């Protein structure tokens with residue numbers, strides 16, 4: 396055999412795959428989200444998943460979502476850091492200017508602010524299951540105004556399996 400392999404994964408498959416794998420670290424029982432930030436020359440800069448801040452125990456803070464309206468203090472939303480924000484905060488280098496974010500779920504309005512301010516210029520997202528909600532509408536409004544490009548990941552249809 397003299398030629399190179401031809402069935403290697405694409406950059407989008409690679410980085411979205413890393414984002415999916417990162418999301419598998421999440422302890423959230425209902426929605427696990429993963430993120431991966433990549434430089435313009437396709438180097439991974441940072442990763443993150445949704446979870447509670449350092450020092451806030453996964454076993455003590457609440458993971459429930461149903462009681463948000465009547466008892467927000469005992470629901471997860473006040474406490475969970477979104478995967479995109481964690482990926483931005485986990486970055487230990489200089490600047491994220493011009494970088495690309497792969498995320499398994501479309502960013503909310505709060506993450507959109509951090510994405511814009513950190514200099515991320517492109518978002519590749521997986522699911523958009525909260526499309527049409529005020530948070531996602533506001534997010535798209537800000538991303539559009541700030542010139543952050545976004546597009547949905549297009550699965551190739553081939554299954555990428557990880558066996559260790």
Ligand SMILES: Nc1ccn([C@H]2C[C@H](O)[C@@H](COP(=O)(O)O)O2)c(=O)n1
Pocket residue numbers: 423425426427428444445446460471475476477478479500501502503506
């Ligand atoms: N773009 C997003 C959206 C949501 N999250 C996190 C926040 C929560 O931990 C969970 C959503 O929970 P649900 O309301 O679906 O039960 O996902 C995120 O990290 N990034």
Ligand SMILES: [Zn+2]
Pocket residue numbers: 477479502503504505506507
């Ligand atoms: Zn968010």
